[in-house]
Amino acid sequence: MITLENVSKSYDHKHKVLKDIFLAIKPGEFVSIVGQSGAGKTTLVRLLIGEERADEGKVMIGDWDITRLRRREIPYLRRQIGVIFQDFKLLPKKTLEENVAFALQVCGEKSSKTKKIVPSVLKIVGLDDKRKRYPSEVSGGEQQRVAIARALVHQPKILLVDEPTGNLDAINANEIINLLLRINRFGTTVVLVTHNKEIVNRLNHRVITMENGQIISDRAHGKYLL
Amino acid sequence: MPSLYHIIKFSFQDIVRNIWLTIVTITILLLALFSINTLATVRLISDNAVAAIKEKIDISLYLKPETAESEIIALKNKIAASAKVKEVIYTSKQSAIVSFRAKYENDPTVLAALQELGRNPLSPSLTVIPKNFDESNLVINDLKMLDSSIIESRDFSDNSAILNKINNITKRVNEVGLVLIMIFVLTSLLVVYNTIRVAIYTHRQEIEIMRLVGASNSFIFMPYVFSALVYALVSILIIISIFYPFLTLLQPYLETFFMGYNVNILSYFVDNFFLIFGVQLLAVLVINIVASLFAVRKYAKV
Numbered sequence: 007m008i009t010l011e012n013v014s015k016s017y018d019h020k021h022k023v024l025k026d027i028f029l030a031i032k033p034g035e036f037v038s039i040v041g042q043s044g045a046g047k048t049t050l051v052r053l054l055i056g057e058e059r060a061d062e063g064k065v066m067i068g069d070w071d072i073t074r075l076r077r078r079e080i081p082y083l084r085r086q087i088g089v090i091f092q093d094f095k096l097l098p099k100k101t102l103e104e105n106v107a108f109a110l111q112v113c114g115e116k117s118s119k120t121k122k123i124v125p126s127v128l129k130i131v132g133l134d135d136k137r138k139r140y141p142s143e144v145s146g147g148e149q150q151r152v153a154i155a156r157a158l159v160h161q162p163k164i165l166l167v168d169e170p171t172g173n174l175d176a177i178n179a180n181e182i183i184n185l186l187l188r189i190n191r192f193g194t195t196v197v198l199v200t201h202n203k204e205i206v207n208r209l210n211h212r213v214i215t216m217e218n219g220q221i222i223s224d225r226a227h228g229k230y231l232l
Numbered sequence: 233m234p235s236l237y238h239i240i241k242f243s244f245q246d247i248v249r250n251i252w253l254t255i256v257t258i259t260i261l262l263l264a265l266f267s268i269n270t271l272a273t274v275r276l277i278s279d280n281a282v283a284a285i286k287e288k289i290d291i292s293l294y295l296k297p298e299t300a301e302s303e304i305i306a307l308k309n310k311i312a313a314s315a316k317v318k319e320v321i322y323t324s325k326q327s328a329i330v331s332f333r334a335k336y337e338n339d340p341t342v343l344a345a346l347q348e349l350g351r352n353p354l355s356p357s358l359t360v361i362p363k364n365f366d367e368s369n370l371v372i373n374d375l376k377m378l379d380s381s382i383i384e385s386r387d388f389s390d391n392s393a394i395l396n397k398i399n400n401i402t403k404r405v406n407e408v409g410l411v412l413i414m415i416f417v418l419t420s421l422l423v424v425y426n427t428i429r430v431a432i433y434t435h436r437q438e439i440e441i442m443r444l445v446g447a448s449n450s451f452i453f454m455p456y457v458f459s460a461l462v463y464a465l466v467s468i469l470i471i472i473s474i475f476y477p478f479l480t481l482l483q484p485y486l487e488t489f490f491m492g493y494n495v496n497i498l499s500y501f502v503d504n505f506f507l508i509f510g511v512q513l514l515a516v517l518v519i520n521i522v523a524s525l526f527a528v529r530k531y532a533k534v
């Protein structure tokens with residue numbers, strides 16, 4: 007599903023943020039990527055969504071070589087990959103429902119389709135009863151669940167989740183992880199970037215550890231090493 | 233393709249959220265358009281004036297009333313032989329009196345005086361039309377030196393001095409005007425660019441999310457291009473609604489100034505409405521769209 011071959015990336019042409027990364031993630035996997043701040047995890051995510059380009063090597067999503075992606079093809083890639091960040095990225099002046107619908111509207115989807123999909127994804131994340139509220143009127147955990155709902159509207163095969171629990175307390179964090187596990191069980195590949203030791207240890211899934219732009223360990227049933 | 237509804241909605245959100253910027257942008261566009269139209273008006277006035285004055289040029293030789301026809305024809309041919317002369321028109325005594333009567337047909341005192349006289353008091357004349365208007369003073373010089381016993385009087389209304397004056401003024405206005413227009417066009421480009429940049433900045437959160445969820449590029453940039461289109465249209469509409477009253481106010485002054493000449497700027501602008509403002513709309517559209525595409529490319533990264 008995701009393959010990186012010999013990938014290097016530098017922002018300033020001097021210091022490499024990613025060095026010779028080899029990585030293969032199979033469809034349906036749930037993979038955690040851990041590592042200290044500055045290890046290059048977010049850069050890796052940005053490469054996968056075409057926001058940045060690798061200097062060397064090849065990044066493949068399915069059989070799509072995204073190192074050769076043209077600018078106008080990027081939107082189509084983004085519709086196949088759901089992305090979730092630590093800061094939710096919700097629009098404060100739109101209700102939860104409108105925030106989710108926005109993702110479909112701006113892709114030019116018909117309103118009939120929007121009316122069908124939005125309630126169903128809000129139901130998956132358990133927020134159908136709060137759909138008329140504004141982001142400021144719900145908890146951080148609920149905001150993150152809206153972001154997940156929004157990431158699901160295009161029924162992506164891959165979900166990239168960058169530090170989703172960074173702004174959340176333990177209970178809310180656990181809820182988010184449970185939701186991700188549930189989505190993974192439907193068949194979506196989930197790549198979870200996290201700092202959270204307890205979460206990684208509890209998951210007992212594949213764990214990739216990064217340090218200084220390199221993968222230093224990749225274990226099938228890993229623990230948080232650092 | 234995103235729906236027109238969304239594009240328009242997003243665009244109007246921009247325009248309203250940054251209302252002061254919108255006002256500044258349209259004002260700058262208006263200044264540019266006003267300077268262009270004023271320049272066009274000045275040109276038009278001077279072209280009209282020059283044409284009218286040229287039309288009125290009169291280089292005439294009046295001949296002694298008793299001169300034989302053959303002598304007149306000989307003189308006419310002699311003058312017409314000059315390379316500087318286009319045409320020599322001969323007006324006989326008879327046709328002079330006919331046109332004199334026609335000219336004063338509503339003036340019974342003049343006609344009565346003519347009647348009193350009992351004979352044709354007018355002289356035959358030769359009217360000389362120069363080949364090139366700018367050489368008319370040369371033609372006049374030649375005619376002044378022409379020695380012929382049948383010439384009674386010479387009448388040269390030399391308009392070349394006033395024409396030179398008009399031409400000089402027009403040239404200066406054109407020079408200053410072109411610089412002015414260039415400054416305004418450049419300023420408009422920069423201002424529109426900046427307006428779109430700020431609009432993108434106020435929408436940066438939306439744009440980030442749009443790009444994240446895979447919005448098509450056209451959806452991201454179309455509202456800004458649409459806004460640019462609105463600025464162009466609004467400024468053209470305003471300039472039209474300012475400029476026609478302005479011309480209406482100007483027209484009486486022009487008429488007094490060019491007394492006796494046919495200078496009608498207003499009707500020219502009315503007759504050529506679509507040409508004049510169509511070209512301007514097109515130009516403003518091009519400027520605005522170019523500026524907004526650059527801004528969008530740079531700041532919305534699409």
Ligand SMILES: Nc1ncnc2c1ncn2[C@@H]1O[C@H](COP(=O)(O)OP(=O)(O)O)[C@@H](O)[C@H]1O
Nearest residue numbers: 017018023041042043044045046047048049050
């Ligand atoms: N846009 C950028 N421009 C320049 N340097 C960057 C940029 N983004 C990240 N970096 C640098 O790249 C390194 C890796 O950053 P990042 O991928 O965000 O790490 P992580 O997500 O693991 O904390 C850091 O040293 C960071 O300073």
Ligand SMILES: [Mg+2]
Nearest residue numbers: 047048049168
């Ligand atoms: Mg990071």
